[in-house]
Amino acid sequence: MSRLRAAAARGLRRQRRGSGSAAPNGRSSSKGASLREGAPARPHALHLFRDPVEIDALRGRLLAWYDKSRRDLPWRTLAAAELDADRRAYAVWVSEIMLQQTQVATVIDYYNRWMQKWPTLQALAAASLEEVNELWAGLGYYSRGKRLQEAARKVVSELAGRMPRTAEDLQRLLPGVGRYTAGAIASISFGQATGVVDGNVIRVLCRLRCIGADTSSLAVIDCLWDMANTLVDRSRPGDFNQALMELGATVCTPKSPLCRECPVKEHCHAWRRVEKELASASQKLFGKTTLVPDVEDCGPGGCPLCLPAAEPWDSSLGVTNFPRKAAKKQPRVEWTATCVLERRGRLGAPEYLIVQRPSSGLLAGLWEFPSLPLAPGLQEEQQKEVLADHLRAWTRQPVQTQRLCFIGEVVHIFSHIHQTYVVYSLCLDGDVALDAASSSSRWVTEEEFRASAVSTAMKKVLKARETQRGAQSGRAKGSKRKRESKLGAAGSTPTGMQLSLRAFLRAQPPP
Template sequence: MTLERDVLQRLRNAANKVKRSSEDAPATSDHSTKYHEWRSQAEIQSIRDSLLTWYDREFSSGNQRSMPWRIHDTMETSTKSKDQRAYEVWISEVMLQQTQVERVRPYFMKWLQKWPTLLDLANATEEDVRTVWSGLGYYSRATRLLGGAKIVAAIFDGKLPEDTTTLEKQVPGIGRYTAGAVTSIAYGLPCAAVDGNVVRVLARLRAIGGDPKSTVVDKLFWSLASSLISASRPGAFNQALMDLGATICTPRNPGCGRCPVREHCLARTETDNWKSISSDNNSIEDIKTAISSETSNDCTLCPRVFSFESQTPDPSVYPPKQIKTERPVKNFTVIVVERLSEDGFRQVRLHQRKAEGLLAGMWEFGMVELDEGKSTISPKVQRKRKRGGGEVETNSTSAQKGRKKSQASEKLDEDIAIVAVKDVLGLSTISRSHLGAVARSASSALTIESRKHVGTVTHTFSHVVWQMEVEHWKVSGENGDGEHTNDAKWVNIDEIHYTAMGNGMKKAWNLVDAVSEKGNVLSKRKRAGKGANLDNPTGSDE
């Protein structure tokens, strides 16, 4: 068989380098770039047929992943137009970026209930889309969807274009993958759609050991996918390829025995043939060294054959693992300011972030950044603060610790006071004269009843970690001109989870709410003489 012969030759060449190295022979490549290409048109057709047969069988047997945006192309009961299908595919693909299917399902359904068609979405506001998107993360996706819908409504009569070039160039937020998905699934055009799952499948089918994010390797993946696409059923084929990567050809422990295209997989064939090569008078260690250190004169894609995390190679070494960089940690104090309205409803004070940057336009509680710039403190080192003490853990000497703690306490309390007073009063600036009144009263109409440190929450973004100390301030009264402004408002607590807030802020509120509920139980039991066995409800050292 041609495939096995090529694999055996590649592995033997690598093993023979062990022998040549002792003779100071010049290094030679164990394979050329052609090793990663499809062997023939017959192989391509066989992969297409096998994959689509598997896809249809999974659907008919009920084993296929159920997704509300997916309609199998053999179903004749669908009455949706191609334009409507294109809209739904677009929404689902944007939601699925960096987000798992299970998490997307309810958001997709809620989105379509709110905006059933593209023209409905085009008439929405940014506040509307942020609210519905709230909790899904990567919030700029929502505003790009809105911007794209407005452009499509104005220029293309509310219908997404049917060609990938126009989609990519004129609709915000649509890249090469999303354009391929929309045109193939909704419009039935033979356009490739290469996502992370497809990259993994192709990397193993063709034993590609290069960095998937490099330009030359990315270009190869798109070339392989484009030549593989089924002209008669492009949408089904792309979805089958994605499903294969999501359910069988998984990052760890791939189910090679269940794979419908295993006969064409170079990674599996390399693994199966490894033992016969490694036993040919060469130790595993010698062959590992030879292959791992080799350089190729012909193949410009692969720095090595295997990553050798264990003695036995495995298909999961393809594609090569990406080295993750440590995210910087930024430390904040979050101030949840609460009051009772005239009607007796619990309310909290929210502020709107700027229209650009991280969490653009989202609502949040008052925040104080405790560090200047990015912290170098590891996520494992927790920043602790006692009420009134402001203690901060450092790696300094004892003398330095005392000095830094004192400075941190002073800065922390002052900053919290400044931000809290600004939050409550709705003032754009704060004078030092306000600070002396914080402990008892911020104005003649507003009184700060209590201030508690309730605990710590951590929220991770793709590029940074927020570590947040959460304070709960209870106030009474009104704050005059600052009651409601363009970027600040009071909301009832039952509206919090329907407000455009990030998950980090919702975590902070859930902590405050849980501590408040626990405090209510404690108070009731104390009044009944049964409070001795309950934990401290505030999560602090009070």
């Protein structure tokens, strides 16, 4: 009999979870069969915004908070004050490209200098790529600046200087403008009621609706875009999109969200789950028990937006259970030999040889010290040999490996590459004449080097060389002081002896 009761209890639990004849969405149990046959599962209503009253309330609360709490950022100020639609769109466009993969605090100075130098599309289109790279240096992801200028030139030459007015046309006509950037420009600059989805928006929406599936999957991305387009305020689309991004950047942060300060916490299913768990824990202290339903449990299973069964809700994480991301792909490891090749300039200060990288690929068009990739497993002498061979192309004279001085290793992490620069230095005794017909190499002073379009990695390399030079100078000075202390000086007093008053007065320099 006990077995029968246990089986009946299991059946009752399955029915309560929605695995009986009636599923939560009103469909019959044939949904389970369709899932087994490979039909795509449909998101449960729990994860969606369908109530117009709730949507209106969320919009109002978010916009009221944004009007009161938004940060004063230069691109917002410029876009709000600019009456010309094309110049306004350009100002927003530059900010959105710079903000990709880069923090706001870093972008502000770059943005101000950019807009001061190229305040219009026409000004940017007339600039050289070298100028663009020089201003972009240090901001990372250098292809962004190149594509931005290419698109600006297309607007000027093919579109008569008129920016496309819709997100669809922006994405279709401008190279380097994706779905997010197009939506941001169209909504902020032209008032198109279209949503945006970036990292901040993904985090906010996933917490609002307990979306725990992999956010890099196509099904989740499509759902998030649909949700963003549903929520965007029709009368203030640009402000709403910025408010959603602002919320993710300042309140709904990745690791330490300020849920108590969130203006839309009443609409957040993840926050409700946390509050219910806290209430349940409090009741247990008084001997009461209350069942806390699993907010991510959508019934019979197969929901494409729920937390994976292998990684269920973790109470210790709270709202940071969402979003869940797939494990990052490990960056590939690369080694590069680099030589700081220097000569004495006209005023005795060192000058450095820099060469230009190819016009495509990683760090395209930027300047660097002579470098070449290293095969794995090379010993130091082998590294010197391949580097010496490479340097002959620039010095046009034999390079002896014993003159290459090892500085150290400089590590720089690109988005997909773990790069180690094995750095050597070589001081040339005489001058090295460069090929006058070639514009891909030049001698520069330290000041000119820092003003050139060089990557952050090369700045690290130069710093390593300067550190080595400082250490060598310190050792030389130390040796000189040691020699002087051994020789002594005329009239000096041995250490530990006290001068008489007459000797002390005699030793003082005249005023």
